[in-house]
Amino acid sequence: MAVTSTLRRPPALRPGDAVGLVSPSGPLASRCPRRLGRAVRALGEAGFEVRLGRSLGADTGDRAGSARDRAEDLMDLVADDRVRAVFATVGGSGADELIPYLDAEVFRAHPTLLVGYSDFTSVLLWVHEQTGMTVCYGPAALPQFGEQGGIDPYGLAALRQVLAAPLAAGPLPTSADVVIEYLEWDHADERGRARLAAGARQALVRGEAEGPLLAANLSCLASTVRRGGPVPRYEGRIVLLEESDTADRDRLLRNLRTLGDTGLVERAAGIGFGRFAQTHDGRWDHAELLGTLARWAAGAPGPVVADLEFGHTDPMLTLPLGVRTRLTARDDVELCLLEAAVSP
Structure with missing residues (x-):
């Protein structure tokens, strides 16, 4: 039986919009400052204003802070109505630990694009299932935007094809x-x-x-x-x-x-x-x-x-x-x- 789409769609992501970065899992953003700096520059060159979450500076061994702190960091960025999208910095393990501390009402009240992959799967699926909101399995800040020379042109074009306008991407x-x-x-x-x-x-x-x-x-x-x-x-x-x-x-x-x-x-x-x-x-x-x-x-x-x-x-x-x-x-x-x- 076919599933009928009843999506809630966040606003399109356009040049000049603010995007947030959060570390939902490990502390690589804190340990790799040059890579993080390149990612921030690449996002800026793509036309976005970048806001850094508190978790990017946290390092508690194998995590970027406690699960509660990482969850609150994500929700604070989502609740900032100037932020149109939040990108995970990198995958790893531990993103599922955020779920008990996430408030679905924050995501419902502040439609914001979430973008990432790997273990960020847990958060993406939870938000999508709880709110009916579009979330995106796509590039992360450090692995893709942090490359020498920035994100691959194919990857940036693919991101814009899907998120830059309220049209079917084809x-x-x-x-x-x-x-x-x-x-x-x-x-x-x-x-x-x-x-x-x-x-x-x-x-x-x-x-x-x-x-x-x-x-x-x-x-x-x-x-x-x-x-x-x-x-x-x-x-x-x-x-x-x-x-x-x-x-x-x-x-x-x-x-x-x-x-x-x-x-x-x-x-x-x-x-x-x-x-x-x-x-x-x-x-x-x-x-x-x-x-x-x-x-x-x-x-x-x-x-x-x-x-x-x-x-x-x-x-x-x-x-x-x-x-x-x-x-x-x-x-x-x-x-x-x-x-x-x-x-x-």
Whole structure:
């Protein structure tokens, strides 16, 4: 059964708007000041006024402050009506700890775009489910905007395509290259990273489907399920999944089993997987991975695709959760946003 979109849309993000930065997980913003400085400059050059959350200066070992402090920092930025979007600085672990301290009414009263990925999945899904608000699985401040030279032009154009105007973004562009080289932040990242040919998007099960978009990190989502947390509503949705570049094959298989047991494959209208860095750096065989994903999704009633440009990969798309989307898997794979992600 198709899901009807009843989205609440934050205002469009335009040049001159203020954006906030929050550290929902670890303290890398505090430990990598040069990288943070580049991210702030890149956001400024993109036309935004940048406001830094208190959590960016916090370092309590493996977290950027207590869970309560990080949650209050996020809500304070959201409650500032001059701030139109809040970007996570980086993923890691610990974003799920914020949820007991978040107040859904703050997000309802102050429609603000939330943008990030990786373990920020927990916060994005919670806000989306609690408020019906569009949130975005997309670039983070340090990994993307903090690159030497700023965010990749593809990534910036993709962000603007979705968030700059109250219009349906239409087909999301493909990227012919991928960047996976690792350069240690604030030590070896003073040059641009090498680019590789990415290859085309892959159709594992052919077909076409429409439904509201859901994007998430596999490890984050599976961990929530294993802890007895809420399972997202998959019915009639286009579900896009990606995995951390630190995951090994056993972790991937365990996460797929966990999500398979929730009925995701049978209930989703269509399924897509992001690019896996492990296939580009030689740790995993690409054809073998595609076979694994195809076998896992064998019972899917709609299209299944792989190698989409999102998640732990560069460059990346911006994916607005809840927006009605068409996934087409034939000779080519197309991801098309059919309605606006933002309001005027």
